[in-house]
Amino acid sequence: MAAASDVKVLGMWSCPYVNRAQLALCIKSIEYEFIEENTLKKSDMLLKHNPVHKKIPVLIHGDKSVCESCIIVEYIADAFDTGPRILPSDAYDRALARFWAAYIDDKWYPLVKVLRQSGDKEERKSLVQKLFEGLILLEEAFIGCSKGMAYFGGDSIGYLDIILGSCLACLRVTEKVVGVELMDPTKAPQLAK
Amino acid sequence: MATSGVKVLGARQSPFVNRVVMALEMKSIDYELVEMNPRLKPELLIKTNPVHKKIPVLIHGDRTICESLIIVQYIDDAWTNGPSILPPHPYDRATARFWAAFVDDKLVPLLGQLREAEGEEAKELVFKKFSEAFMQLEEAFINCSKGKAFFGGDSVGYLDIALGSFVGYIRVAEMMNETKLLDETKTPRLDGWAERLYSDNIVKDVLMDPQLLLVQLQSGFRHSRSSRRHRETRVEARSLRGNMKEQCCWRRGLCEMQQIEGLFLWREP
Numbered sequence: 001m002a003a004a005s006d007v008k009v010l011g012m013w014s015c016p017y018v019n020r021a022q023l024a025l026c027i028k029s030i031e032y033e034f035i036e037e038n039t040l041k042k043s044d045m046l047l048k049h050n051p052v053h054k055k056i057p058v059l060i061h062g063d064k065s066v067c068e069s070c071i072i073v074e075y076i077a078d079a080f081d082t083g084p085r086i087l088p089s090d091a092y093d094r095a096l097a098r099f100w101a102a103y104i105d106d107k108w109y110p111l112v113k114v115l116r117q118s119g120d121k122e123e124r125k126s127l128v129q130k131l132f133e134g135l136i137l138l139e140e141a142f143i144g145c146s147k148g149m150a151y152f153g154g155d156s157i158g159y160l161d162i163i164l165g166s167c168l169a170c171l172r173v174t175e176k177v178v179g180v181e182l183m184d185p186t187k188a189p190q191l192a193k
Numbered sequence: 194m195a196t197s198g199v200k201v202l203g204a205r206q207s208p209f210v211n212r213v214v215m216a217l218e219m220k221s222i223d224y225e226l227v228e229m230n231p232r233l234k235p236e237l238l239i240k241t242n243p244v245h246k247k248i249p250v251l252i253h254g255d256r257t258i259c260e261s262l263i264i265v266q267y268i269d270d271a272w273t274n275g276p277s278i279l280p281p282h283p284y285d286r287a288t289a290r291f292w293a294a295f296v297d298d299k300l301v302p303l304l305g306q307l308r309e310a311e312g313e314e315a316k317e318l319v320f321k322k323f324s325e326a327f328m329q330l331e332e333a334f335i336n337c338s339k340g341k342a343f344f345g346g347d348s349v350g351y352l353d354i355a356l357g358s359f360v361g362y363i364r365v366a367e368m369m370n371e372t373k374l375l376d377e378t379k380t381p382r383l384d385g386w387a388e389r390l391y392s393d394n395i396v397k398d399v400l401m402d403p404q405l406l407l408v409q410l411q412s413g414f415r416h417s418r419s420s421r422r423h424r425e426t427r428v429e430a431r432s433l434r435g436n437m438k439e440q441c442c443w444r445r446g447l448c449e450m451q452q453i454e455g456l457f458l459w460r461e462p
Contacts, residue, residue, distance in 0.1 A: 052295065052329060061284075064284050066284070066287045066291075067291060068290075068291055068294060071287050071290045071291055071294070072287075074286075074287065074290065075283055075284070075286070075287040078283035078286060078287075079283040079284070091267055091270035091271040092253075092256050092258070092267065092271070094266075094267070094270060095258045095263050095264070095266065095267040095270075098260075098263045098266065099258070099259060099260055099263050102260060102263065103244060137244060
């Protein structure tokens, strides 16, 4: 097992992208040190380890630093052979997991933040509609990936559970702010469960 | 693994499609390139990529995979014969994925920004962004190549495919704007890599010469059904001079190219 001093995560406790790295490390039973960052006043450590994007999360493993949450999760899956698999064993299932992770990050989840910050009634209505459309796609993805089991990863939490699961807290906050049940069980019953 | 039933839905000029074709060629996989114009939203494309309705799509038996970099990784995972596309070490893989994402998220959009920029001042701003991005990629090249010819080392790898598929369009943008975006004085190693790329046996058979690409873009899409891959001698197109009408053979397609006078029509890949 990697010593806690070997592995560090630079991040904020409330950031879903940081939570992804933490979830993956927990699944692999890797001890790590969490270093809280203030994104309004970025530390020298953050700027040194992520000079390109200057963003959290950053995973520091020994003398190596890995950036971008999905890439960090895949790195953790590759680099540590403790604990259960994070990515599926089949090449096609891996491709599907990556596809839906990219869909969540590029198309679906950004709408949640825009919705939360929007004060315009018509814009909110349009965003909610788009989120529901995406939710239906994710419901189909869940049915396809889970193959009747509890998670996208099957019997246990996997890559796509981490990617989407980390977004749930912010999703619930947005639901409270806008007064709409976004993870609507009538539209996505399997996903809501 | 059986290589039968491999199809690529795409367009010959698309850099995203070229990524997939390069990966298949590296693994010596027979495939059929089914040319299509995504703007026309053909039925097969909508059926196989209902979420994004975009090319490329890889069809492998009854499986469909979308998104170019995901397809390249799938090809590397599914076919273990031939050279590895991604590096063996987890950290090198993470680094390759990071810079490939940088290419797609930061560099590629600059081509669109340059196209839309009106006036010299706006263009200069985009040129500056290109310069910054290439400086970062220069460092990436130094670290990834470890002194060798390609990002992948001695041979073309994941990041060579991800970035290399856009070199032609970068050179076209240079010709159109009469400027150097990939500048050998500022990023000598990256520029050297871009020159070497076209001499690689796999790449030169896939990526269109920038001069030819310029003419293709001027004349718009030409669609033809491509046959199963086989090793044909490619007949080089003569370079275009003035308003000459040129004919060239490209694989099995015979296309007639005309130079359009006046405004150059930039086509999205």
